[in-house]
Amino acid sequence: MSRTLLSGNEAVARGAWEAGVAVGVGYPGTPSTEVLESLVRFDGVRCEWAPNEKVAAEVAGGVSLGGRRTLVTMKHVGLNVAADALYTQAYTGVTGGLVYLVADDPGMHSSQNEQDTRNHAAAAHVPLLEPSDSQEALEYVISAFRISEAYDVPVIVRMTTRISHAKTLVEVGERSEAVGGSYASQPPKFVMMPGNARLRRIDLESRMTALEAYAETASENRVEMRDASLGIVTSGVAYQYVREALPDASVLKIGLVNPLSDRLLFDFRSRVERIAVVEELDPYLTLRLKALGVDLVDTGLPTMGELSPMAIAVAFGGKIPETREPIPDLPPRPPLLCPGCPHRGIFRGLAKMRAIVIGDIGCYTLAALPPLKAMDSCVCMGASIGMARGMELAGSADRPVVAVIGDSTFAHSGITGLLHMAYTGSSATVVVLDNRTTAMTGHQGNPVSGVSLGGAPAQAVDLEALCSALGAASVRVVDPHDLDATLAVLKHEVAEDHLSVIIAKAPCALIVKEHKDPYAVDEESCTKCGACVRLGCPAISYDVNGRAVIDTTLCVGCAQCVQVCRFDAIVQVGPSCDIGGV
Amino acid sequence: MGVTTVVLAGVGGQGTILAGDVLAKVAVAEGHEVKLSEVHGMAQRGGSVDTVVRFGEEVFSPVVDRGMADHLIAFEIIEGARTLPYLRPGGRLVVNRRMVAPLPVLIGDLPAPEDLEQALVAGGAVLLDAEALACEAGSPRSANVVLLGAASYGLPFAEATWTSVIEERVPPKTVEANLRAFALGRHACAEGVCEL
Ligand code: SF4
Ligand code: SF4
Numbered sequence: 185m186s187r188t189l190l191s192g193n194e195a196v197a198r199g200a201w202e203a204g205v206a207v208g209v210g211y212p213g214t215p216s217t218e219v220l221e222s223l224v225r226f227d228g229v230r231c232e233w234a235p236n237e238k239v240a241a242e243v244a245g246g247v248s249l250g251g252r253r254t255l256v257t258m259k260h261v262g263l264n265v266a267a268d269a270l271y272t273q274a275y276t277g278v279t280g281g282l283v284y285l286v287a288d289d290p291g292m293h294s295s296q297n298e299q300d301t302r303n304h305a306a307a308a309h310v311p312l313l314e315p316s317d318s319q320e321a322l323e324y325v326i327s328a329f330r331i332s333e334a335y336d337v338p339v340i341v342r343m344t345t346r347i348s349h350a351k352t353l354v355e356v357g358e359r360s361e362a363v364g365g366s367y368a369s370q371p372p373k374f375v376m377m378p379g380n381a382r383l384r385r386i387d388l389e390s391r392m393t394a395l396e397a398y399a400e401t402a403s404e405n406r407v408e409m410r411d412a413s414l415g416i417v418t419s420g421v422a423y424q425y426v427r428e429a430l431p432d433a434s435v436l437k438i439g440l441v442n443p444l445s446d447r448l449l450f451d452f453r454s455r456v457e458r459i460a461v462v463e464e465l466d467p468y469l470t471l472r473l474k475a476l477g478v479d480l481v482d483t484g485l486p487t488m489g490e491l492s493p494m495a496i497a498v499a500f501g502g503k504i505p506e507t508r509e510p511i512p513d514l515p516p517r518p519p520l521l522c523p524g525c526p527h528r529g530i531f532r533g534l535a536k537m538r539a540i541v542i543g544d545i546g547c548y549t550l551a552a553l554p555p556l557k558a559m560d561s562c563v564c565m566g567a568s569i570g571m572a573r574g575m576e577l578a579g580s581a582d583r584p585v586v587a588v589i590g591d592s593t594f595a596h597s598g599i600t601g602l603l604h605m606a607y608t609g610s611s612a613t614v615v616v617l618d619n620r621t622t623a624m625t626g627h628q629g630n631p632v633s634g635v636s637l638g639g640a641p642a643q644a645v646d647l648e649a650l651c652s653a654l655g656a657a658s659v660r661v662v663d664p665h666d667l668d669a670t671l672a673v674l675k676h677e678v679a680e681d682h683l684s685v686i687i688a689k690a691p692c693a694l695i696v697k698e699h700k701d702p703y704a705v706d707e708e709s710c711t712k713c714g715a716c717v718r719l720g721c722p723a724i725s726y727d728v729n730g731r732a733v734i735d736t737t738l739c740v741g742c743a744q745c746v747q748v749c750r751f752d753a754i755v756q757v758g759p760s761c762d763i764g765g766v
Numbered sequence: 767m768g769v770t771t772v773v774l775a776g777v778g779g780q781g782t783i784l785a786g787d788v789l790a791k792v793a794v795a796e797g798h799e800v801k802l803s804e805v806h807g808m809a810q811r812g813g814s815v816d817t818v819v820r821f822g823e824e825v826f827s828p829v830v831d832r833g834m835a836d837h838l839i840a841f842e843i844i845e846g847a848r849t850l851p852y853l854r855p856g857g858r859l860v861v862n863r864r865m866v867a868p869l870p871v872l873i874g875d876l877p878a879p880e881d882l883e884q885a886l887v888a889g890g891a892v893l894l895d896a897e898a899l900a901c902e903a904g905s906p907r908s909a910n911v912v913l914l915g916a917a918s919y920g921l922p923f924a925e926a927t928w929t930s931v932i933e934e935r936v937p938p939k940t941v942e943a944n945l946r947a948f949a950l951g952r953h954a955c956a957e958g959v960c961e962l
Pocket of ligand 2: 481523524589702703719722723724732738739740741742743744745
């Protein structure tokens, strides 16, 4: 059998396809996004981006109700949005297998928090499987569908960044016969009004008890006996780190993390002299073992951020190897808005107005960093609008308050916030950054851009009509690359005593196919005033003499810098192969 | 045989992901167990990005700690300097001379670091100008493949394996330029012309 190099996310998609999945649905979120982007390439599977994770979970619930297998994907924080569906789907159970693929982001490479999805599984009373490489990702997704149908319950497969985005060798299989159930009406099972729900609550308990018995011998849990003087209980990528750091230790590798089998844990305890838990994020397995009265070796490993093989080796008495001295005084390299990013135009205007910017989740969150420094808060998807209303109610701001939200984020959770503003008589100003794509997660289509998951054209919402219909008194469209016009509209709408929406419409620089010719700085005319540099375009910097210089290989010709130069020093030039910059 | 670890360090958008992918596929084609780890998402917007490729008979962790890399291929000089502690003493270091100034330097908040070339050469670096070689190869965007060529000189894989994986992996129209870029990088190292 040939083996292929697949990322964890690609392996999940492959596993779902092999399991005969009929539908994949989700909302993009790093590190989960590539699952549906790979699944859509398989024949016989319908894949859709939903406007948010709750809608995705409900669509998946409907596919399951209709008797077909379905995979719903999201990042960890997305499960908070979908939790409303999940917690009650646990009661109803499934018809066709229903699997949630949830990707956590320990260390917050691309997230606003690092919550641990294992807690959701315990709280919702649903099983959770956790693979430790791509091969297991494929296999566990197939198991998850089997468990979902056998135990009548939705199943979570939990990934983390290092599993989702690591490529490892996988033996792939073939697609099984699509499991095609049919619909049969069963109101007592699926209509969750109190009388039915109480019975399903009891039923859920007995389903989880049956699963606990399954967990005792489940192939997803594995005892690897080596030296019996130390036994490690671990799961997920931490298993790989343990094998690297402590090659002689015995290991209980937990693949089915919820429910746990007490017998399995006690049995492993009895086979080793000392026992320790190595897990990333919350002390989930640790607390369970402690609750059982098991005396654990205190590793002192952190309960936040990512683990590493070295951290584990050191926790068990290993020595830190000799390393090279770091080179001192290196400048940090934070991520930044691309050259020609349309967002820069809006945030430059907001900074000029000294506005209090209530921000949201997307590339534009980077406007919080210097030199723009034009964002005051960013919490969760859609929070900008509700929080801006709250700031208005607090009444303490001595500067204008503006909510700023991206197009995809607005469709995700902003619409209801705006409805609230209109309903409660707010006179706030909301800016929707419509860059025609979901940029930060890698340019997915969305209902505002009117591009479907496969890239085909789809129905696009009419943002202006939508905002008017919700009750915005004024809806204006601006081109954020036109700096003066943008600033004028911002100033005008902030001053008005009514609810306004400003739609800043210009495509993300990375989806523009044909860029304009780049610009260059005319050395003679540049007065070293630095106005263009303060835009924070990565193509512009200072040369050794303190004059501005443009890297023509990076410049995409957006002309924003041209407008801030009062000395006409920035002129358009042809494309070239030389590298400017420092 | 033990595990060999290669770290590719660069700036989001420099093509480290494609380069890591080619390297991993070459190792697979030559019969190794392989793990590759990369970072997507926000860091790709011009931030520091590291790709780790590990190959050997049995590979566990997809990532490594300081002092564990056998090869460090830096696509950008500041990132080379930043990642240097990951390279074990005696490990092989290939660094692109190009400096991509990070934002604090661009806007004049921090000075551009000086004397990095000397510090890296003292650390055993082979330096080259990947962009110049890429232009010579006919495509300024093939600098990442130039660096792969330079790295390949110290890795235990046949040149033919590299070329066949590159042919498969890059867009059809760019195959010739990329193969030339690879050869230029490889020969630059073979002939020692890329030392300081
Ligand atoms: S990807 Fe698009 S939206 Fe994001 S920073 Fe770049 S240009 Fe701006
Ligand atoms: S025109 Fe100016 S602001 Fe726009 S990408 Fe080029 S250098 Fe940057």
